[in-house]
Amino acid sequence: MKVVVTGAAGFVGGHVAEALARAGHAVLAVDAPARSLTPPRAEAAFAALGGVPGVVLRRLDLAEDTLEPLADADAVVHLAGRPGVRTSWGAGRALVFRDNVEATRRLLEACRENRPKVIVASSSSVYGAARRKPSRETDALAPASPYAESKVEVERLAAKAAADGVGVAVLRYFSVYGPRQRPDMAFHRFIEAALDGRPLPLFGDGRQLRSFTHVRDVVAATVAAVERDLPVGATVNVGGGEPVAVRDAIALIADLAGVPATVREQPPVAGDVPRTWADTGRAADLLGWRPTVPLGAGLAEQIAWHRSER
């Protein structure tokens, strides 16, 4: 298949593009020109991706450039966006709506004629402070930050395109971690601090629970979504199952890195929900997928990656 992967210079997109190419697909790896992003990200990772057989790189700002290069794709995996709850407040809101909502609106519009299959990345944050535990795809949404609101809007656009006959499916990712994780994400910051011998910078009291999901599991679910027949408009949780408290993850990181688990507490982030917990029943039914990487093994792998980058 010819598969376009957007956000391919990013954390999840880089892994997904590489896996699809290694599975024999022809991958057009798309990311924004450095000019349209502040700060420019992951240049080196994108350049390295260009060396993988089967991958062609393409610079496109989905929020403003012509999207003709998507026209003859069999599938589009749309992972481009501006993630993160913390940076979505204040001036960040407009950027989040540009790169999440407007970019997705234009991408889905560009897919109306040729109708490739489209897989769209959403987030566990759409559930907000969810009442049901674990969260099912049919639960009411309660976005608690501009980022989460933008993903609810992305999902609404996907549902509209599905109703118009575009073969869209939405994957709700839960706290992804592993090698090449974004520098603003908790495990990345914790591991860097641990390896520097600094206290680990913790937002809130660390009692937040998360269905942490290793990027290899996220890749497996995403590749399955590309390759399997899915009901048009399906929404599927992609989450690591049993949630773990951030404090317990910190203890694991400290133990694995061989440092004391000293933290520097910072005020909680507005919109940072107390708990995410994925019900993965639908992912098992539709994608034949369940999470496989235990947190300890996944963190050991991420720590090894940080060490190798030093």
Ligand SMILES: NC(=O)c1ccc[n+]([C@@H]2O[C@H](COP(=O)([O-])OP(=O)(O)OC[C@H]3O[C@@H](n4cnc5c(N)ncnc54)[C@H](O)[C@@H]3O)[C@@H](O)[C@H]2O)c1
């Ligand atoms: N990482 C997670 O834990 C997580 C959890 C839930 C959902 N998600 C979603 O998964 C997707 C990938 O997340 P990630 O962690 O890899 O993020 P990332 O920031 O590492 O990657 C996103 C990429 O999108 C690109 N991009 C942004 N705006 C663009 C535009 N207008 N045109 C073209 N490219 C653009 C960026 O340059 C970046 O390389 C995002 O949609 C994110 O919201 C991620």
